[in-house]
Amino acid sequence: MRRRALLGAALAAPGLAQAQPDWPSRPLRLVVPFPPGGASDLLGRLLAEQLQTRLGQTVVVENRGGAGGLTAAEYVARQAPDGHTLMLGTQATQVFNKYLYARLPYDPDREFTAISTVAAVAFVLVVTPGIPAADLPGLIAYARANPGRLNYGSSGIGGGMHLATHLFAERAGGAMVHVPYRGAAAAVTALVQG
Incomplete structure (x- = not known):
């Protein structure tokens, strides 16, 4: 019985495949x-x-x-x-x-x-030359010593960039201000401009 069902399904399959419209x-x-x-x-x-x-x-x-x-x-x-x-x-x-x-x-x-x-896609944490931090521990120390004075940009509210940086700021213990931009290109442009 199983062989007949399998054979029937195999014979019907080409007809089903032909019924599909081109995509x-x-x-x-x-x-x-x-x-x-x-x-x-x-x-x-x-x-x-x-x-x-x-x-x-x-x-x-x-x-x-x-x-x-x-x-x-x-x-x-x-x-x-x-x-x-x-x-x-x-x-x-x-x-x-x-x-x-x-x-x-x-x-x-x-x-x-x-x-x-x-x-x-990997996220990269970068700072402008005006921030006196040469590495991640230096940035964390600066953020803790200057709560609310560091801004971080993202490609918009609720995106991966925003949430990852928010989590970093929270875990680093330094309050940072989120500045959402209309896309990553605008965020990078603002970073480069200081």
């Missing part, structure tokens, strides 16, 4: 949850280029920054689930926002399917 049947949209100019934007554009080459279909990058990726994720969740709108998800869009917002307008576990890890 993609039209241009794809790749939504990047941050403004242009940052690492996520660059990564999204490189990914779009590779997808275009491999799939033979146009891939349009849409930047929809705001609220730590919430704006983009909500937008993508409301699109037709036909595989033609993709999102470069982040820790914020898929995990952090569930805990940061009392009423999240989308369900990251139910409305999204992870299809690939695209990159692992």
